[in-house]
Amino acid sequence: MPDTTALTKSTDASAAAAQTPSTTDTGPLPGKPRSLWSDAWHDLRRNPLFLVSMVLILLLTVMAIFPGLFTSASPRDANLAEHYLQKPNWGHFFAPDWLGYDVQGRSIYARLIYGARASIMVGVIVTIAVTVTGLVIGMLAGYFGGWIDTILSRITDVFFGVPFIVGAMVILTTFEERSVWVVILSLSFLGWTSIARVARGSVITIKQADYVVAAKALGASTTRIMARHILPNAIAPVIVVATIALGGYIAAEATLSFLGIGLAEPTVSWGIDVSAAKDQLRNVPTVLIIPSVMVSITVLSFLMFGDAVRNALDPKMR
């Protein structure tokens, strides 16, 4: 079936597998031609891993945007006299005392809901920032090659050599006020390197494809080639890397907040809560366990999501 759609499809598939080029192509079902994306969607809809993670992510996103929907209690209302380390009242579903109170007499359930905002914000915004930065640098390096590639790749290597958490710690300690944006900045500043490498590899493969050569021969401008031909075909592996990394950024925020150099009060963050509760493990373990479980669930749902997307986009994994 040498129609154009199939041709695109075939090159797309190899683009998706750019890290380890492969030409294996199971091909679309006969009759109805489909793009890589509709094919991937076809797969994802039937993947229970994707469905579960999608539901969780949606729930977390709603929590982050409209925390008031889930609880009427404020995460900052402290009542030391009545609620100091009060144990959970498991029967009172979704009531402020459902999961008990922390050392400051604040509702753990309310803090759990409101803590989603910092985590999701950091995760999503850092991912967008590193994807854009990484894509631009990777595409420039991959497409133009030569000295541009040499310079950009070495810069990438330098940043790649900085240990992620340690580097973020160093950056954060130089700021006096540590808001969500400062954490986002420090993580974005160091996180774009792997995206840039993947994007560069992917662009190098695609730029030799027939349709790119054809576009060049027809006199298309560099911008047009990049935007219309390279980017759409090179983006799949980048999206895979980015979605998997998202969970990592959320975990990094929690780690930094736990160490006391990430977010600071009065921002509500699960990492801060885990840190404040760690000495209470023997007394009221739920104070420590609940925010920890929340971090785990969030990170896990984004990792599962990333995994599912990779399976769908990478034909080798089918």
Next chain:
Amino acid sequence: MRGATKVRWAACAVAVALAATACGGGDGDGGGSGGGADGIVSSSWGDPQNPLEPANTNEVQGGKVLDMVFRGLIRYDPKTGEAKNMIAESIDSTDSQNFTIKLKDGWTFSNGEKVTANSFVDAWNYGAALKNNQKNAYFFQYIEGYDEVHPESGSASAETMSGLKVVDDLTFTAKLTQKFSLWPDTLGYSAFVPLPKAFYDDHDAWLSKPVGNGPYTIESYAKGSSMNLRRWDDYPGDDKAKNGGVDLKVFTDNNTAYTDLTAGNLDLVDDVPASQLRNVEADLGDRYINTPAGIIQTLAFPFYEEEWDTDDARKVRQGLSMAINRPQITDQIFQKTRTPASDWTSPVLGEEGGFKEGLCGKECTYNKDEAKKLIDEGGGIPGGQLKISYNADTGSHKEWVDAVCNSINNVMGNNKACVGGPVGTFADFRAQVSTQKLTSAWRAGWQMDYPLIQNFLQPLYYTNAPSNDGKWSNQQFDDLVDKANAESDKAKAITTFQDAEKILVTEMPVIPLWYQNGSAGYSDRVDNVALNPFSVPVYEEITVK
């Protein structure tokens, strides 16, 4: 200042591994060798900040060792804190300015050298001299001639203080620059102990193994890990050690030390972490002590910032003081190991010593409506937000700073009226405080050097005093302190100090929060464990079963 919160888990894991190896040898009593009168006590310790020169040690951990290895002219009674003559036969003065000090005969250093008037005078001159750069040099500032050996700027114009004169082997005189009737009572501080000739002759050797005149001698010292002290059998004093010795082990985290105590690898932990207090009953039963110590915690303010040094800000500070629900925080967060403060001293001074419960009155009592009224009258919190800076590494300050802020926020009906401002390390925090970098409140604490009301007021609130970090200044207060120091009658001196203290109620240069208790837990191997008013264990009294 103990307990590195950040590395707590890692430290625990290491400690468990180490403890496991130690136990593998089959000797589970923590390095002790048998019991009875020669039994060795193992105790938790923190690495001293400075070399163990007496005039250079101003923190608790080094002070602990000096207290075991040295005896001075005066010793504070371990139970009452009362100043009693130790080596001094008598310290007399007719004018509160010229003192004659007579020593008891028969005291020697553990290397055999006799303790004479020169042992004191030389040690004090060493401690005061600018070139020796001793942290406690300012303790000698009342002695005449201090300005020549330790000028504020420039180089010293004299080697020794002119106010100190040796009369004979067992007598010397001291002339002060001003009248200071309570001066003899300050001489129990470790900066005033005598030093043997070996200290000057071979300084490095002395530092690696200090020689003193106390009930213990140092057997071995491994910097950063442990120090083994043994009873000095020929000790001439009447407070001879009742155990064979003490092994001090360095812990960077008091949670680890507590775990080691419950596991039976340690006999004594002299600072039980607040988070473990709920388990103390189950873990230790009655082998837990909680007694008042000469420590007060406060909130300090920057008077070098114009907006805090106004009459309006004074009202705000009073309002903030009334916005803090002290009993609630001491009961819950501190599990009653702190007592709400109602003056600027400490209960360990006793009524005669100048402690006066309720001196601060309603200004230090929680009153929601009055607090908000005062803060609003004063034009609100300067800068719009109170930021309480604290060090995040040791001492678990976050919990109570957050609780204080929550209390203020509740009063103000604003969730962001007060926030905690963590500073990474203690060193960095102290640097910011002492270089006037902070523009809002910070946590402050004071542990007494000697049990006198003067020590709770003058070094902290007198104009340009060494620990007056907020640079508060009040002429009336200074005058009253000077007057009190000149008073020859002790009781009168104390009431005059209290008059000075009353100025703090209206001016509120710092907000008193709570008096800290000393806490300790011990194993069933040892007995007769007590803490002195400085919250240091009275080691020589401990018996081993």
